[in-house]
Amino acid sequence: MFDKLTDYQDDIIEGIFRRCAADNRPEVMNLSIGVYRDRHGAAPVMNAVRQAEADVIASQQTKAYVGPLGNMAYAGAIERLVLGDDHPVIDSGRLKTAQTPGAGAALRVAAELIRDLAPDTTIWFSDPVWLHQVDFFTRAGLKVAWHPYYDWQSGTLDFDAMLDGLGKAKAGDIVVIHAACHNPTGADLSLDQWRVLTEFCLQRKLMPLVDSAYQGYGDGIEADAAGLRHMAAHMPEMMIAVSSSKSFAVYRDRVGALMLLHPEGGRGAEEAWLHMGDLIRGLYFMPPDLGAAVITHIMSDASLKAAWQAELETARTHVQRLRQLTVDHFTTALPDFDSRYMLRQKGMFSCLPLSDEQRLTLEQDHAVYLMPSGRLNFAALSEDKITYLAEALNTVWK
Ligand SMILES: Cc1ncc(COP(=O)(O)O)c(C=O)c1O
Incomplete structure (x- = not known):
């Protein structure tokens, strides 16, 4: 062979x-x-990570399996970190999160979900974009397309051209958006542009998939999430891939999450979450736990x-x-x-x-x-x- x-x-x-x-x-x-x-x-x-890791290892009672959807305490902590404690979708029953081995795996799981549920969907990326991001979707057999994003002359985001390009997307298509610190250009949407893009996606029935990999590296932990928080407060459906690799400097420990925002919540959201677990079982069975447990400990300990x-x-x-x-x-x-x-x-x-x-x-x-x-x-x-x-x-x- x-x-x-x-x-x-x-x-x-x-x-x-x-x-x-x-x-x-x-x-x-x-x-x-x-x-x-x-x-x-x-x-x-990071010192906080070193300390938390020592605490977790010292107090760990078991290394039994956690399951395909991963560490639920981490999932809850990361929902609050990314969306903020007071966000309307927290505790709404509409938000369902799996802990994944990094945002890379979250993107691959998202691709698998799309292939399962809407295989004719086109996934839209900025031009230019981090090339590996596109691979997760093409490897899942999905169609991909690019919209203009960056004006090389001025070094700024060309928002009009972006919307113009996305005007070619059909209802149901998915738009991949970087939450902050756009990879590779560093050119981010302003909060006003997030608002306009949210309205644009609502009107054209496009589903955002926001990739949040650099929270804290742009304008700060809260400011870097402001755009995606606005979007999540208004979109009926949305996905968010999260990486803890950079924000906690735990790259090799493989920690991240995939969040699904369901239009109604309740039994439907539960189904979507269980389906995600099923796909994960077939992809990589289950994620590693230690990094997720360490981050959960950091987020629950004030000092x-x-x-x-x-x-x-x-x-x-x-x-x-x-x-x-x-x-x-x-x-x-x-x-x-x-x-x-x-x-x-x-x-x-x-x-x-x-x-x-x-x-x-x-x-x-x-x-x-x-x-x-x-x-x-x-x-x-x-x-x-x-x-x-x-x-x-x-x-x-x-
Ligand atoms: C935009 C973006 N998303 C996701 C990732 C992957 O992150 P992780 O290490 O969590 O898989 C990266 C890594 O470079 C990235 O730049």
């Missing part, structure tokens, strides 16, 4: 990771992978929660500082390149205007690794390397 596999083509993102890992040049700069790094270049375990919030805020401001330093350096070193758009963008990422060819030249000639669309992770950039990056860009842009 396996001898049929002869022409393996690297996935474009995995290919970048592979080439970077094999690059032995001392000056290598890995600005590709979406992991937060501190000023020492480390991707540290751990405060410590976590402070650590996340430090990470957020560190990334903002790197944005500012980068723009300051670029303004002097690259006078023909107006980089100020990077200050208006949110989260770890912004895109540099580079063709694929220029991006590969950066890899080959300068050992600088970026993602497709020229995505740069500020959190992976150390202050003393910004000058080197500017010089490398100067060479490829010449």
Whole structure:
């Protein structure tokens, strides 16, 4: 069987990771992978997580199975973190959540649900978008389409073009929206635009699937969820994929959630939830528990929660500082390149205007690794390397 596999083509993102890992040049700069790094270049375990993990392990009475829908205490805690304690759908009976191994798995489960319930649906993505996000849906055999999103000239979200593109969607189609810190551009919807988009989806009967992977990295924990909270308060049906990977720096522990918002609640919502559990059983049986238990403990302990919030805020401001330093350096070193758009963008990422060819030249000639669309992770950039990056860009842009 396996001898049929002869022409393996690297996935474009995995290919970048592979080439970077094999690059032995001392000056290598890995600005590709979406992991937060501190000023020492480390991707540290948060102190709150370390403490909570010790508590959970010390008090754990059993490692018996938790079931396909995962840790329900985590599901409840994450509903409140994402939607807020006072949100109208909390305790409405309309919201049903499964804990999943990260948002990646949540997106794959969402795709499976759509294939089961509405296989003719088209899934709409922004152009550009994190490419792996699209894979979850194409691998499930679903149709995908792109709408305009980003204006490369101004470095802003082109909202009119976005709505124009989504005008081609048919009733029942699904629109994937990034809650905050859009991957890859960092160009987010304003709260007013969330309101307009909510109305647009309601009128055209489109279902939003909001992907919330960077809560706390944009304008703060509450502000980053404001748009999706508005949407969830008004949409009859909606899905929300949540990642705890970045917000709690527990990437490898695989913690996240898929929330379903049912139009009526009651028995119908229960059915949807049970169906989701059934699909999960067939996909990966059940999620790991430890990371979810650790986050549940943090969210239920006032002092751990405060410590976590402070650590996340430090990470957020560190990334903002790197944005500012980068723009300051670029303004002097690259006078023909107006980089100020990077200050208006949110989260770890912004895109540099580079063709694929220029991006590969950066890899080959300068050992600088970026993602497709020229995505740069500020959190992976150390202050003393910004000058080197500017010089490398100067060479490829010449
Ligand atoms: C927008 C977005 N969604 C989901 C994910 C996947 O997150 P997780 O690690 O929770 O699977 C990522 C990871 O980079 C992401 O950028």
